[in-house]
Amino acid sequence: MTEQSHSNDAVQLPETPSQTSVVPRASTWGVWALFVACLGILSLSVWRGYEWAVPGYVVIDGLTMLMWVVISFFSGIVHSYSRRYMAGDSHIEGFFGRVLFFTLAVMVMTAADHALLFVAAWLAMGLTMASLIGHVRGWEQAQAAASMARRYFLVSSGLVAVGLTTLVWTAGTTSLTGILGQADSLPPRLTLLAVAALALAAICQSALFPFHNWLLSSMTAPTPASALMHAGFVNAGGILLTRFAPLFAEDLAVMSAIVVVGAVSALLGQALLLVQPDIKRKLGASTVAQMGFMILQCGLGFFAAAITHLILHGFYKAYLFLSSGATVEGTAPTDSTRASLGLLGLGVSLLTAVGGGVLFTTLTGKGLKLDSSVVLTLVVVLTTLHAARDILRRSKLSPPLRLVSVPLVVMAAIGVYSVMFNSISALLSSVPMTTAPTELTVVHGAVAAVFAAAYLATELGWHRSSRRLYVALLNLSQPNPDTVLTRKEDYNDA
Incomplete structure (x- = not known):
């Protein structure tokens, strides 16, 4: 027996509010209107060549417009789904307020051209997501998960602040476009420090190994918040690397290191997926793997491919999370054996x-x-x-x-x-x-060989032949014990 204790008090879920709130409807319509506006901006920019910018503060380029459309669309889907899913929650106004604020924070982050504005938006995005993870205030495990995520996000924000402060001090400008314009002339050592800080921030935010535990421990979040997290929030690492691509792409050693981190996370996430019996944890392990592939593509120098990947993964993972309840309800024991041909x-x-x-x-x-x-x-x-x-x-x-x-x-x-x-x-x-x-490089050859070997091992079922490997993967995929309900008495829907 361990010394760890859990509260014996049952979790009292929020009661149904006496009056129907107008906040969910207003927020939902507002986000869909925002999506239409973003789509209009993108269309005008593509077909008419219009450009929008506030020099030194906001830049609305192709990356900004594309992310605005994708973010507002995902948020609209989550808003619409949440109106029924969260019905009866006495804190529904706060939930919709945080989802809307999170949407706006991500949009500001993608458009920010001022270093301070970028850091502030990155921090706001993380703190808001941590709050969504701990939405149920009386749930001890939810608060533990929120606290854990918040620590990771504060570290990530601190790394972004360190990286951008170094770049601002070195380049003598607070404008991100101004900094990137001097990428070739910045002092190598200080640039390497800034690049390392930004890369670690991206790895942490995208839940790559060894920072993956916050994601696997965040299953206390309401399903709509989980969808927003896995379809949008974790993609911030790819957006960060793409925005600062000129600083990364010139250093082959840095790019090779990013390739290794992405490849390890992709393989590890896929391995963790194989030992998960729980649907939401399977989705969490899958997200670790997919974020690994996204970062791998950044390390290969194909940032546009990473953006394509994060968009497609976002659509796919949002659908899987929002339909996870129906998946559980519709699953029945069947004979899964089928002719292998x-x-x-x-x-x-x-x-x-x-x-x-x-x-x-x-x-x-x-x-x-x-x-x-x-x-x-x-x-x-x-x-x-x-x-x-x-x-x-x-x-x-x-x-x-x-x-x-x-x-x-x-x-x-x-x-x-x-x-x-x-x-x-x-x-x-x-x-x-x-x-x-x-x-x-040799790194690329080694990664390619490991990928091929891992696929062959999985195809032949070698991963099932080792109990030690199974236990190791199972232990590595365990969330923080403080975030897990260990007794059925802790569930109380009454």
């Missing part, structure tokens, strides 16, 4: 993977040169192979129809991804160095 299925999967790589290379032009784009293309090939194998196993179609339809579906998805990647790259053309492939 043997060598024929493997052959079709391999051909589909090669075809996906060729299609991606043809449409985007990546992978044709011996640079980091080769690793990016390899990731696409392995992803295509995994998707094809997984769909072939899970599909309920007859074997002949599976062998024909699966390659078509997977290839179509790769085609859509490639077109979207090209479109976002074009939209971000005004943002400095969103595509800056690096030369191939």
Whole structure:
């Protein structure tokens, strides 16, 4: 027995308010109006070439406009979903107020051109998300999760402040565009300090290893807040690296280090996913893996690919979280064994993977040169192979129809991804160095080999043969014990 104790008092959930609040409706309509306005700004900028900026304070470039549209759309979905999900919560006004404030903070962060404004928005974004994690004030575990997340976010904000203060002092300007314009002439040692601080802030905010525990411990957040967290908040690391790309892209050692961190987190997140029995924790481990892939793409020099990844992941993860309750309700024990189609299925999967790589290379032009784009293309090939194998196993179609339809579906998805990647790259053309492939190094070769070996090990089920590995992964994926309900008596819906 451990000495750890939990309160014996049952959690009293907030009672239904006596009157219907107008805050949820007003906030929801306001966010959707904001989305329409952002879409209009993006359309005018693309078709008419309009530009908006407040020099030294706000810059509305391609990255800003794209993120504004995506953020306001996700927030609108969460607002609409929350009006029913949070109905009956006596603190519903505070919940919607924080979600709206969080949306505005992220939008300010993406547009900020003043160092102080950027730090303030980054800090506000983190503190608001921590408050959403601990929305249920009388729930001891929720408050522990919020406190833990808040500490991580304060560290992240402190790192951003250190990095930007160093850059401001070195460059002699508080404007981010002014700092980035001097990227080539800044003192190397001070620049390295600033870059290291910003990179660590991005890793912490995106819940990459070894900072992943705050995300796995945040399951006390209401489902809409979890959707906003996994679809939006964790993407801030990719946005940060993309905004300061000129500082990172010039240093091959820094970019290689980012590749390693992204690759380790991607593999670890996928491994943690394999041992999770709980749906929300599975989604949390999946987010760690996907954020690893996003940061990996930044390290390869393809920041536009990282932005494409975070948008697609945001849509996918928001859907999974908002539908997680229906998934639990609709799940029943079934015979999951299905014909694997043997060598024929493997052959079709391999051909589909090669075809996906060729299609991606043809449409985007990546992978044709011996640079980091080769690793990016390899990731696409392995992803295509995994998707094809997984769909072939899970599909309920007859074997002949599976062998024909699966390659078509997977290839179509790769085609859509490639077109979207090209479109976002074009939209971000005004943002400095969103595509800056690096030369191939030993690090890239090692990462590629480890990725291929990890896929082979998973495919052959080697990870199931080691109890020690299973226990290690299970222990590594455990949330902070103070954030977990350990007794059913702690649940009280009455």
